Structures are given as structure tokens and as C-alpha cells.
Amino acid sequence: MVNAEAVRKRFGRLEVLKGITLDVRAGEVLCLLGPSGSGKSTFLRCINHLEKIDSGRLSVDGELVGYREDGGRLHELRERDVARKRAEIGMLFQHFNLFPHMTTLENVTCAPIRVKHEGREQARDRALELLARVGLPDKVDAYPAQLSGGQQQRVAIARALAMQPKLMLFDEPTSALDPELVGDVLAAMKQLAREGMTMIVVTHEMGFAREVADTVAFMDAGVVVESGAPADVLENPREERTRSFLSKVL
């Protein structure tokens, strides 16, 4: 589903990704672990082209991200095509980023109506179904400011799922939540994983990684230090850097 080959990304002089090579198969859950500033979030943002990569190759579902290959040369995609591809990838953010001027229902139906040109009725029906699924059937008309952090993040999950994505990206979805609210969001994510969604999750929740992930990759200073099954990487890390990080967070 996602193939990264020697992906590099610079911000000015600072190189944040120094050659990332990763593969995620359809239906697989990949958890990205690592200290802050290691490039996890940047890599995630590259996957749906919120950031442009400087070198390497990055493709989703067999198609290059942000470019089209024609006669051995890369052509930048037009904005509309980039947007069309982004629509197939759901993304969750650390700070939820719900649209504060819209109700919960409008947040969820907005993109299906504006981007996929679905009928209002159809979008509404699916939104109600999704909001029920994340456990918020009674918050349809609430504004984001009236919801707790955990509820907001679950609305954000419903908003992303309303676009029927084939891949979901999670950028530290529980880092801004009170500890007692983390569980609800993780439960919604676990359910999603069970249903076979392909997911890439940047997280500090080791328990979630151990339980849900098919693969865990540990990143530091812009490179993947080691990756493998959660049992191997979390229980018996090969690299010293992984071991010292895990000893601090576990």
C-alpha cells in the first residue's frame, strides 16, 4: 500500500528525513515510535503530500505521491490531482483540527459533499452511522468547543472515515488528551484495525503498538533505526539506541 525508498526531506539546512525505506502492505498496521524531532510526523505528512519530499521515491497504492512519471521524467501533479489522491487517505492530527465553525455533523459531511459531491442525504446518513460507531450519536449538533478532547478526536476519526479512505495516517492522536480519555480513542482505532484498515500510527502508546501493530518501526534523527514485529522490537531490541529509548518510556 505504501512504499518508501530512501525518502529524504530537508527544511532549509536541517535534514529531517535521511533516507527512509519502509513498506506497508494493505491491511497492515505500522506504528512509528521514536523521540520527538526524529522525523516521524514529517514522514507521515509526506505520505499525503502535505510536505514535498526532496529525493527518493514514495508511492501509495502503486502511484507516486505528488508526481507522475512520464518518459523517465517526473512531472509535478496538478493541484486538483493531488487533492483527489489526498481524499483517499485519511489523516488524524495531534490537535484534532476539527473545524470550529461547524457542528459535529457538518464537520463529518463537509468533505463528502464538497469534495466527492455526494448528496446531502447520503452524506448525512453515513455521518450519523459513523458518529454512532465512534460512540457519539448524541453529539451531532454540538460544536467542537463543546466536546472534550477525546470526543473531538473521535469526531475527527468519523470525519476521516466519511471519505472512505484506503489508508489512515495518525499523527500522535492521543498525545493532547487527558489520560482518562485516551482509552476511548484507542478503542476506536483498534476497532478500525480489526476491520482491516491500513494504518500508519505515530504514537507514544507502547501498549497500543504491542497489541495492535503488525510492524513497529523505531525512528531516530531521520532514519529508521530498526523495524520488525512488535514482540521483537519492543521486547528484544537489537540496537542500543532503541534500547535506551524504550527504557525511558516503558
Add this chain to the structure above:
Amino acid sequence: MSSGEATPHQARRPEDIKAVPVRRPGRWIVAAIVLVVAIAIVRSVATNPNFQWGVVGEYLFDGRILHGLRVTIELTAIAMGIGVVLGVLLAIMRLSPNWLVSSASSFYIWFFRGTPVLVQLLFWYNIAALYPKIALGVPFGPAFVHADANTLITPFTAAILGLGLNEGAYMAEIVRAGIISVDAGQSDAAQSLGMTRLQTLRRIVLPQAMRVIIPPTGNETISMLKTSSLASVIVVTELLYAAQLIYSVNFKTIPLLIVASVWYIVCTSVLYVGQHYLERHYGRGAAREQTATLSGRVLRGVLSFRRSGEHLRPGGGEHR
């Protein structure tokens, strides 16, 4: 103090505190002085015969004054309309990644903010001296429509162009401030859902920017209503010029200036109320509770004078 002592309180609800308020003699003295001064002013205004209140009443609904009022309102509305549209365009241009586009916007803002609007009005009024003929057509190529500048640019159009183009420069900065104030995460979220830049701007960023844009735009509209009186120098018979025309004949200068002032105040008051409701509309979702209505707020403001030093705060609403 310890938590153990708290249990007996929970048995029955504690009564509300009823305490004797602190005496504030200073506050009462100041209030008395203000009251005396206010009464003195009102009495003097009401009894001074030079104000000629009878004449004011006579001309308040005079046909020429009402026509001037209509022109003033038209000028304000059209010039603000041009200003807002131009302001949004210039703000978007200024934030464009294209260097030439953003510089063009910066240049426009620099130029129109850098010259007095009165001078701009006089320029537009005298445009025929610069361009006697105005033509519409292909640049450096053939023209399709010709027109004489003097017939095309009437005093009224000159006033609209002068006020509107100048306003565009100010509105551009207001709109830009609004756009910048919206968290970058909002654009990320919108784009990750597949919205284009334009959709993101229209559906997500601008509606939120409105909360920041509306209060200063209300100011600008009120200011425009008054600035439109400058059009009197290029013989547009707006409110002030209509009053001037009358007193140049009958020499009742003061009462007619009062007539004009009364109408200006009426209009700005209406705008103030309108701005309040507009702010409430765009503030939805921002505060946990809806802001109180204007009437409720004024009432509470009057009551709070007795209670404590609570202040009326315009356009409340807590930000996340």
C-alpha cells in the same frame, strides 16, 4: 481546612454569602461630579438659543437633506462593497507564492495607503485632464469601446472610485490579518480531506477569519460613512454638501450642521447594532455559550454599575 471537615457541609447546601459591601465614597463623589457636569451640558445645549432647535426640526426631514442622506448611504455601501471585494482579492494575492502577484498587491496597498484619500478624490475628479478618452480593448491593440472621460466619470463615480479603491488597501490588511489568524492545522485538515486551496480558503479559512475581520470592518464602515463627506469637495450632493447648499443661502449654518450630524449619528448607531449581530453569527462555535444579545448586554451593563466595576466588553467570546 482538611477534607474531613468538608463532609458536614455537604449534608445541606451552604447559603449564599450575604455581606455588607465595602463603602466606596470616592466612586460616589466621581459619579456625582459626572452627573452635575452632564446636567450642565444638557441644560446649556437645550436653552442656548443659538442652537436654534426649531430650525433643526424644520430641516431634519427636508427633501434635500433626505436626498443627501440617500447619496451618503449609497456612497458608503458601494465604496465599502468595492473595498471588501478588493480587500479579499488583494489579501489572497499578497499571500500568493508567486512573487510578482504578491508584490503587485503590496505595491497597491503601499500606494493607496500612502496618499490622502482627499487627494485621491481630487485626482479621480480631474481624471479627464490625464486621460481625456477612456477605451476598453486589447492592451497595446485595438479598442472596442470609447468614452469621454468627463461623461463617464461623473462626480459620483469619481467619489466611488476614490473611496472604494482607497478602502480596498485598508481592507486588504484587515483580511490578511484574519487569514493569518486561522491556525495552520485547519488548512492541513482541510487539505488532507481532499479540498483544494481555493475550497480550503472559502469553506474553512475565511469563515473562521471572519471573526477577526468583522470588528475592524465595522469600524471601517462607520469611518467610511463619515469619510464620504469628503465627497462634498467634488460637488457630490451627499449629506454634508446638501446641508452646506442650504445654509449658503439662508446662513443658518449651525442648525444645518446639527441636522447633518444627527443623521450621521443615526446611521453609525444602526451600523453598530448590525455589527453586533454579525459578530454573533460568525462567533458561533467559538464560545461555549452564545454571547448575550445587545439589549441584554446593555441592561446588564446598566445594572452592573450598581454592583461592581464590571466593564462592558465588546465582542466577547473565549478562544479555544
